[in-house]
Amino acid sequence: MTEFFQQLINGLAFGSILALIAIGYTMVYGILRFINFAHGDVFMLGAFAGFYLAPKIATVFPLPSIAGAIAVLIVSMLICAALGVAIERLAYRPLRKRPKLTVLITAIGVSLFIEYAGQFFFGAAPKKFPDILPVLPITKIGGLSLNSNQLIVLAVTLILLVALRFIVMKTKIGTAMRAVSFNPEAAALMGVNTDVVISFTFALGSALAAAAGILWAVNYPSIDPLMGILPGLKAFVAAVLGGIGNLPGAALGGLIIGVTETLVSGYISSTYRDAIAFAVLILILLVRPSGLLGKKEIEKV
Amino acid sequence: MNFRHAKTFLLGAIALGFLASLFADRINPYWLFIFYDIGISIVMAVSLNLINGYTGQFSLGHAGFMAVGAYSSAVITNQFGDLSFLAANGIFAVALLAGGLAAALAGLLVGIPSLRLRGDYLAIVTLGFGEIIRVILQNMDKVGGARGLSVMHGWTNLFWTFGLAAVTVYVVASLVNSTYGRGFIAVRDDEVAAEAMGINTTKYKVTAFVVGAFFAGIAGGLYAHSKQFITPGGFGFMQSIAFVVMVILGGMGNTIGVILAAILLTLLPEGLRMLSGIEHLPGLTAERPLGWIGDTRMIIYSLLLIVLMLTRPQGLFSLKKSSVQK
């Protein structure tokens, strides 16, 4: 039983990272109706931003420290937010009225570009992410050993999700986001500047992906330019599972995928773990294509 | 493509492939293998074009079907030792066919969910299928798992590659140019209208997947018996994207364009590699002055893809303004 709870906590930590990435997919899909394939790579850039920033930040806040870790987290979120806005501005905006497939292929192109440019500039070999968090003693509750990093992942995710919910539900720009995702033409007619809203959505999603990248690197400190591919795909699956376009759905989907994958690799076979997300995806699309919390759409004839 | 003299084309191409294979030992082996790669790329791109280009589905898992064909055919031919010329080619033919059929079966499995999904959802599901195939192969110890599988016989030759490339082109072009086959394009253009016009859209979509996967399986067999060593990682998501790019570059639903793109994109990395290997250029003093091309060729490749989508989404070889429909 202890073993089970141990796996459950591992799964929740992994799942909350997926949830943070999944939210970026689901927000962009909700507004522009396309899969931002490069989103997983923004996650990777978040980790690398932290990698290169840490020594600079260490001159202000000595690392490892809580304050330093927060500084690394925030600065890398800001950098990735700017990158996300730039990607949308340069690659996606000119294609806004084009067929979906054109945009999808462009997104794949952007993803490849970031990966290969990453290999060129950062080097293809994995790098060791610096220790930015002080290592706290491992707490034992019952037979459970709780790694402080896992607790921090859970806490940071929770804080970010609450902040996100506040932005989306209570602020003016959040209301505009919901309006655009509901009906872009009508929102534009009512005076919502859709370009600003879309840029903001990319900034928000990319910042969350960057946070996920830092949390990931803190937990699994080996980072490389292709590290975003699989978590990116799994997070997308999480978004579909929760019902694409639905924010709580994305978070829920991330947790479910994270826990399922960890449990299956713990109890059944670890070699199949990368196939699980896809099996879940195919199953959910066959049984309930609108996802767990999504609404059903009927095509008008 | 009008395709009036379809059979003449088919027989002519096979005969040429046969003649060329007689002179194969006079061709520099480096080039010979590039020719095999070109033939295999043509089979892959033209068959994918049936699914993505003509039928308007979006498969990102074509390399997965290729893997099924490669492993199936290799497992069969590895049962045999040295054989006479005729026996070897006979067994090879059977193995290629078996690889194609196994991949077609996989195509049927992928085709079924495709009935309910479209666009980017379908893309991600086919990608998922491709990855699942890869993970399954990695876990099959009998075929070497992640370490890969040695293929004993290098039976792929010019006759088989170009003969089968011709057969692929013939089958795809014959299908879509017939009255029956206009249904594929109708499904792409407007599924609801196609269904209302008596077109069984389900059957057309599954047919496209099964036929496309069959030829990807055949290409896999050719690939396995040309490289003589295959790993599950060699048939990943990136490989699928490479074939999708050939279809896009050639122009969706434009067979001749897609063939040209397959040739071009197979030669491009080789060309860039050669350029970057040049030690000295007249007037330039630095060693390996073009070395950066080799290091950045994949960056160039991805940038080309983005620029192409921004400027010519209809492909390089399409005369029409845009053949890609929503």
Place this chain on the structure above:
Amino acid sequence: MSALLQLEKTTIRFGGLTAVSELDLQIGKSELVGLIGPNGAGKTTAFNLITGVYQPTSGEINFDGQSTVGCKPYQITKRGIARTFQNIRLFPSLTVFDNVRAVFHLHLRGDVRHALWRGKGYHAEEKSVADRVLELLEIFQLGRFRDEPAKSLSYGDQRRLEIVRALAAQPKLLLLDEPAAGMNATEKVELTRLIRFIKDKFQISILLVEHDMKLVMEICERIAVLDYGVKIAEGKPDEVRANPKVIAAYLGD
């Protein structure tokens, strides 16, 4: 008289909304029936029920003596119901010729194997298909556009092509969904002539959903009126015109 199409108490609900309620409707052989009603009355939904896009929640639909409930749209088309769409839905990247030709697969004797083998039988059949397509296009003065992509035609020509494409299915019943939408007065006169011509030439039944009262009154032999999914009147044009319920529905009483 045995009706060609018969709807008996056909009902469809979407969640709490009853879009069409207990609709009874009959269309006889070679009859031209109009289906009218205010916006959102359920006319297009009725169309989608007949063509199998939606399945009725309850009730029965019979065509040519057999139920069509549970059939897919393509199966219903094979059995002899063809339609046009309110917002034109041609195959935009196919040529005018191929738009019509694509429908001829319904009448092919050979199948895929024919197309792959490309023998004598295949070429003969393709030739006869081409002849019949051209004949149809000529009847409707679209022959000169045969190699143009459908999307490049003018609005009126696209409407006509959509009707020709439906006729290529050789239906016993043709459903026209607001064919006059977006047309000016001259084009409407032309359309009236065209619908009469189709009925006389091809001897088929036509069900017409239309907004334009004048056009419907002019050509339909019988008219059914829907309001909020319920049939509130049926009869000859003059009877319907005089029916107080109909007047109330249209004036938004």
